[in-house]
Amino acid sequence: MTDPSSAPPIIPVPLPRQVVAFADVSVVRDGRAALDHVTLRLEEGRIGLVGLNGAGKSTLLKSMVGLVTPTAGTIAVDGRDVTREARAVRATTGLLFQNPDNQIVFPIVAEDLAFGLKNHGFSKAETAARIAAALDRLGIAALADRRIHELSGGEKQLVALAGLLAVEPRTLLFDEPTSQLDLRNRNRFRDVLAALPEQAIVAAHDLELLADFDRVVVIEAGRVVFDGAAGAAIAVHRERAR
């Protein structure tokens, strides 16, 4: 059973964070506004997104890496327009989907990690080194040659994360990372998250996870209804969700 918290303690080296800037962004689909005039400047190390299902958290995250094109407004990551420079943004910004199965493309762990690296143009030698490093970092080096469909949900999530880490992004986006995990795996994920030196933007229902974040944004029906300290934001969300 893999256990990253028993690995040697990682001394977080704070990497230069990116600035994600939403300038009056709206995403309208079928007459419904998935995002409604959102203006945000995200630059902290740990940012949380809370909101009910369908509020727009996923859309917000996906739009940061150009998977959703805004109907109005622009999104820029470190000054790069996400629509026009998608490849460059995706090289520095990784997105962990809610369902790790949908993110894992190859049937064997190491092959899947190689896929992400190949897309970003790394040589074979670099690929091998990065795969080993990423798996090691999460304490799952032993899973390198395993078949994906033999792994547990928690292990698959770590594999998906390793796939992102291998590319060495500066920012990681998480779409409800703990919603499909049991308690033990949720705790394990929290440890993993705490040890990540990368900037992290996390959309979650798991309010405990976000409790010590630098900043939390509350979203409702595509609009930002609160943006500030974690404690206050969570209280606002709780109140409005009655």
Next chain:
Amino acid sequence: MTTRDLGYVALFAALIVALGIVPAIPLAAGVPITLQSLGVMLAGLILGPKRGALAALVVIALVALGLPVLAGGRGGLGVFAGPTTGYLVGWAVGAFVTGFAAMVFDVEGASSAKRIAGLAGAAILGGLVVVHGLGILWLALYSGLGFAKAGMVSIAFVPGDLIKAVIAGLVTFQVRRAYALERK
């Protein structure tokens, strides 16, 4: 072909393979319906001619690579060296015809009954006429029976395929209500 198309083609091919693994479903009348060829009809109806044919081609490629993806765990060159090659190739051509016919027969705005009939008709044209046509062609050559007698062998499967075509129409109709896919 966008990445999205690639996703649809690959996952639908996986569905066709999976439908060969799932056991046949006994209809209320007790007649079991095998699902793999139903999956091929659906590929044309739901993904359209181009993507549907590609999904079928993916399955054929997997067979050629030696993987046991046909119902019963069959795969490999031996399949192509056997009597069913025509049917297999017919899947790809048939999916294309089904998809194309569906664009013609299934008119938006028509009544549900008409639309389902149109979809079933498209499935019959591609999934039955084309598949059996090509299947019989090869079978006749392969077995030395000639078209007429090979046709008699194929006829045995027609009633089952007719039922499947109707089911395919119904499934497509209901799937479209749950999931919007742009027509290609």
Next chain:
Amino acid sequence: MIAALGAAGTTPLHRLPAGAKLLGLALLATALFLIDRADVLAVAAGLGLLAARSTGRPFAALMRDLFGALMVIAAIGIVDLLMVDAATAAVIVPRLMALAAFAHAVTLTTTTAEFTETLERGLAPFERLGLVDAGRVALTLTLALRFVPLIVEEAHEIREAQAARGLSGSPLALVVPLVVRVLVRAEEVAQAIDARGFPPPRSAPRPTSLPSSRQPDPTGDRPSHDHP
């Protein structure tokens, strides 16, 4: 006939390149269908069995491998005998046996990896014409294989849930939700593939360097594809 696929070996057939074997098989198959003489075809069938045996696979195992195919051939032979004539049966049966045996010999001595490589090389001329992207083809095939077990599992889950509600006799109750799930999953898988930087840049791999996002991207960028 589930063959023992491409077991490693050192027989002559093992050492022949896959492309040559496949081409040879195709030519042989054509020849077999053009030849109409029962005696020649009988010899061919014998040669086919020898070829299969030359791969090192024991005779008993070969018979087991080919059992299904031989049963079908026997059935065809009987039907030919009864519904056409003995002369036809005498030609068809050895022809089909030869075909099955030679095909099996190739299957036994070629690994899936070699088949895949041959497919890639076969696609290369089309790729140069810009008609096909071998990378996308490979990805599509891999993806399909990767997701088969998951879809089978989903089918079982749906089946169980439906059975609990007494709907086990309806193919629609299984197929409709299964297809919808597959389509939804396909969408998200495509998004994940894009998010992971697919497709790879057409130019040479980038030089080894520190991971810096500040380097200009030499390959240019594609506009994102909309994923609602």
